[in-house]
Amino acid sequence: MGRELKTSDYIKFLRRAIGQVRNEYYGNEKWIQSMINGADLNPTKNQLEETIIPHLSKHYERVFCYELYHQLRRVLQKEQGDLEKKVILQAELQKKQISDEVEDLMGISKLEGRYIPDFLIHEPHTVSNQNLIIEVKANPNLNDNEMLDDIKKIDQFISRYRFEKGVFLSINISKEKLKKLLSSKKLLSCLESEIENHEKILVMFKESHESELIHRNLGKLIENMDIRL
16 A cells, blocks of 8 residues: 555646646637637627626536546546545535534534535545645636635635645636736735635646646745736
8 A cells, every 4th residue: 555645646636637638628719719600600899708708618617627527537546546545536516504513513614605616635524634626717818706706715615624725727818818817916915815825725727738737826926926927
């Protein structure tokens, strides 16, 4: 039996799995434009940016997540080997509100809402081995509010359900748009003031299968507000 896997190992496995997801699962702007052209639509710029792209991106977000789940399971099965598999990968698991009795007994706190995280790597039915929560966004026009909302959810799972680390993964966003997003003083100010677990959250960005995976610790990102990509 090999050594016990740590959260840092699971993050390494996640990076490997992301690198194995091929372009057809991304649904980037080029793919979205081809769907719009095929449907013979002539939307206005506002309709495109505020309605159509977010809607189609949500569809491709599911497609990407299904393939990422498949690739991550393959990596985990290989790396866990003969280890006792208490820690498993689960997708879109709804975390229901807990009772006051459970809250007191297990020393955890209620979430603010009923959340369905994209992925959890954890040991179910216990507060032990709560390794990693992962949220994914596929919108090439990712905005401040979308990013902040998902990171707030991750923050709650760390603070209230004892998850060790969280990952926010954004795909399809170009370096140019990413640099503009991360230059938003409003976003960085909100992340600094509204997020408790800066050092326990990683943000990852990958435009396509061929592009590099950009990853930053949220605390370091806030500290060095002038990000270099």
